[in-house]
Amino acid sequence: MTTYAIIGSGAIGSALAERFHAAGVYAVIANTRGPASLQSITEKFGTKVEAVELDQALQSDVLILAVPYDAVPDVARRKTAWDGRTIVDATNAIDFPAFKPRDLGGRLSSEIVAELFPGAQLVKAFNTLPAAVLAADPEKTSGKRVLFLSGNYPEASKKVADLIARLGFAPSDLGSFKASGSLQHFGQPLVALNLLKD
């Protein structure tokens, strides 16, 4: 059975915990401060979302990065090989306080993140909706809320699209980074687009 970990317990990590719990999908969650700091999440979602130490969470098959973009190298440094793992990149590379896309010299942030996890297959997902929208029930009478995904490994993208569907969203797979370009990256048209699909 595929195991899931939410790395980060802030706005996006908490929103994901709410969705995993609501959908009845088991996941572990971790941050830098340890399980005791996650009591507010486990009190609400603990029947499906278990707080664990970060290094334990990183043993899971599918790791959803819900940490600041600048914290990703710290997560990646905790192991030397990531073979067989699916890294789901929910981060956005943003310059604060300007709230502008980070200048990455024309590279996609997810390509840079992918290089930090040798042996893993990366899929970009869960980065397009504001946290409050991601946390809300994705099933409306008019349809299901759309979540975009993209990545260079079709098998990993299928795995993440299946997870997105299990969580109640409508997955929209944009294909490889070459095909989708930066469309799903911060500052581009598909970010913050709250679409419903029937």
Ligand SMILES: NC(=O)c1ccc[n+]([C@@H]2O[C@H](COP(=O)([O-])OP(=O)(O)OC[C@H]3O[C@@H](n4cnc5c(N)ncnc54)[C@H](OP(=O)(O)O)[C@@H]3O)[C@@H](O)[C@H]2O)c1
């Ligand atoms: N907020 C949104 O609406 C939104 C929407 C789309 C995408 N995003 C993206 O999602 C990511 C998370 O955003 P957020 O708003 O949820 O941030 P946040 O509220 O600041 O939460 C960040 C979380 O990351 C954890 N963290 C930091 N460094 C870590 C490390 N080295 N290892 C493990 N955990 C670490 C923090 O844990 P500690 O407190 O223990 O340090 C905290 O739980 C960002 O990349 C952001 O751009 C955010």
